[in-house]
Amino acid sequence: MTIEVRVPTLGESVTEATVATWFKKPGDAVEADEMLCELETDKVSVEVPAPAAGVLSEIVAAEGETVSPDALLAQIADGKEATSKSASAEDAPQKPKEEAKRADAKPAEAGGKGGGKSVDVMVPSLGESVTEATVATWFKQIGDEVAADEMLCELETDKVSVEVPAPAAGVLSEIIAKEGTTVDAKAKLAVISEGGTAGKSAAQEAPGDTNGDDADDVESPGAGPETVSERSASDQEKAKADVEDAPSARKAMAEKNLSRDQVQASGRDGRVMKEDVAKTASKPAEAKAKSGDKPAAPRAPASADQSDREERVKMTRLRQTIARRLKDAQNAAAILTTYNEADMSAVMDLRSEFKDAFEKKHGVKLGFMSFFVKACCHALHEVPEVNAEIDGTDVVYKNYVNMGVAVGTPAGLVVPVVKDADSKSFAEIEKEIGELGKKGRDGKLTMADMQGGTFTISNGGVYGSLMSSPILNPPQSGILGMHKIQERPVVVGGEIVIRPMMYLALSYDHRIVDGKGAVTFLVRVKEALEDPRRLLMDL
Template identity: 50%
Template sequence: MISTISKPVTRLARPLSTLLTSSPVQVRRQLTINAAAASVVAAQRLSPYRSQVRFYADYVVKVPHMADSISEGSLKQWNKKVGDFVALDEEVASIETDKVDVAVNSPKSGTIVELYAKEEDTVAVGADLFKLELGDSPSGGAGPAKEEKKAEKKAEPKDEPKKEEPKKEEPKKEEKKPEPKKEAPAAPKPAPAASKSSPEPSSAPVAFSREERTVKMNRMRQTIAKRLKQSQENAASLTTFNEVDMSNLMKLRANYKDAVLKKHNVKLGFMSAFVKASCYALKELPAVNARIEGDNIVYNDYVDVSVAVATPKGLVTPVIRNAESLSFVEVEKSIAQYGAKARDGQLAIEDLSGGTFTISNGGVFGSMMGTPIINMPQSAILGMHAIKERPVAVDGKVEIRPMMYIALTYDHRIIDGREATTFLVKVKEIIEDPVRLLLDV
């Protein structure tokens, strides 16, 4: 903002007659002001230009709104410090919430003049986060750096001739080769070898030492702990099991995985089949897709499947929206996208919100059997496990088949045992004979 001084400054001066009643200190101060005002007036009269003063406004950036259910978070990391210039939409900090990490981008361009929070502090939505002095990127900052690089480049060729001079003297000093021999034993190469070997013995006993380490739980792990405990306390959880012959689904995958990869650029896995089989079973058993709200039961006419994904910070459940209307390939694409986001830590809160039914695949880690915990406020969760070859009876004969145990944990307050068992049977029938999905039988 530019403000132009157009009014005369003589009004700052006071008449000498008024100084008779003033103290000596006030007189000296006012005489100084009068002299300065007179010099400014003279400069204004002599110069045809107006004097200009530039003011840069300060802008306080607040903690952004993250989601309706999130009111605060922990300041995970500052990517900038005081004095750094930030451009529009450049990431300045990251905030760790109950579900995901939220990046805080600068809404304007400017220089950071103050930070209002430290790392690991709890910051509330709407609170002051940092202050910007608005303005363009400082042009002088890049100049010296470039000049220094040029100076370094110019200095390099100067050093080269100095190195060449001793090379000319080398033949004369061929006899004096003890000096490089002295450098060989003093070389730092053996030292790093010793340093590398030193941590190994110290790290080996750590696994069986009696030391203790206290690490604060991150916000995501704290939320997971609260919700799982809430699920155990509020839901009347019960788990029922069944086993599935994976032979036909494995043949289907083996026959078409290359064609799917070539045409759709996505790998064909088993999760899409279980998602579609669950949608088919939920259509016939709507109570498994419902939830309790107070004294009411809310039935969903759609299926938003939460797929459990393991991350370094904990288990997250991104949601595949309207899975009942998606094809196998579309489900696989959604799972692949969420998996990539989870690995890169880029899952948004919108990706995790909602969900009417959850599928957890512990088989990828080798789990043979387990009882998953309900993801509240949902009423059921399907657990997949590892595929193992086992002897089973087929048409009166014992055959070796690839078998998988599946488990359904459900809230007995809303789902009866008959409905839970029927749900698993429906899933079993479709997985063992995928053609049923095409014929809707």
């Protein structure tokens, strides 16, 4: 019996994916739910598990191909048919490059493959709307011994970085998707031989060493301490030059203006990890000392080589997606912005009065964001079109509020979502926003954390913004912009007084939201902030 492997659900707004990496090849035995391949979309990478046990008899969509939802990816043969197809697949010279890779890994396979089985390393779950990812960094080489759940490589999507753990202990016998390869959510990344012992891979041997006997050379009687030391230093420098640091670490170094030499690497083979950059950044004095306190180079004259004054860096997948989606939003929606201002005195007084008791009882600080979330939920129930979306010629009204909260991270802007915010308390909202914010800063957000939003709040005030016009987050129809709280003279009861004021901006899709509805929404938010008791009384 032949079992079809098809593209899984990619999300309601995702129509295609790219086959990033196949972790299995024709003839390989597969277990039920074992990862077969990885698909990459413009959001995240999606893993494709085996629907049943058997042998992978055919790969229909090769790596790099673009596929649509429910498209046929491969076929699995079951029972006797699987056995015969497995034998023919092994005999057929279908992939000479992969055979060459396996030949390079013979030392590792000889140590452990004889009695163990091959386990495919597949692309992990990337989220329902993400169909592809890019293989950013491999932390292991062919022939390396790996432990179960040890990190093998890092994938980069347009939203988050995804770590790929080893599904079993053994030896990494084959790397199918090399660094820089775009893989789909069900692609196969590598193969692990269970029960193997680490052997030296061809990639680890010196270019001129065909026998793999470096250890014998070092221990030979003719090699004195000085020769060994010099050779080790040379090898280390060469290895360091070939090491590819984690993408998240490279981004962090660029943002913090740190050179690689300033960071103490803790990753395998001297790779710099994101945590290493954070540690270095927290010790500016040591980092400065490490750099030698060299004076800044003099400004290059106008006649100098332009390449010395500019730097060209390829955009990350996340930045490319942000750019595309923001432009798509402007092209597709009729975006209009309406403004108002709110006196924040009542909210500030309430926070000041109850912040200690709130934190003592709930274990989280009482911030401004929970007030805005509750105020928006209150207003969205009165003006439901701001919480709706357009789907073709239909308008889809949401009877719930999944509140997106825009967060700036080292990798770029992301929008994690507080699900069913309209049914949560102030404490629950504060806790969830705090957790999502921390995951965003640490690069730990998943696609599940960022899907399903119906309305978004963007807080430019944390960066000092006094006024802005936020752009919609499609397919949503509204986004509220918060801004800096600034004391300004206002007229209250015929007198000029100083009050902490905040400008509010609502950008909305004029195709579905009329001006009356937009203004009404913003006025209700203003009223709730200026008198929070209205939230309790549902007024």
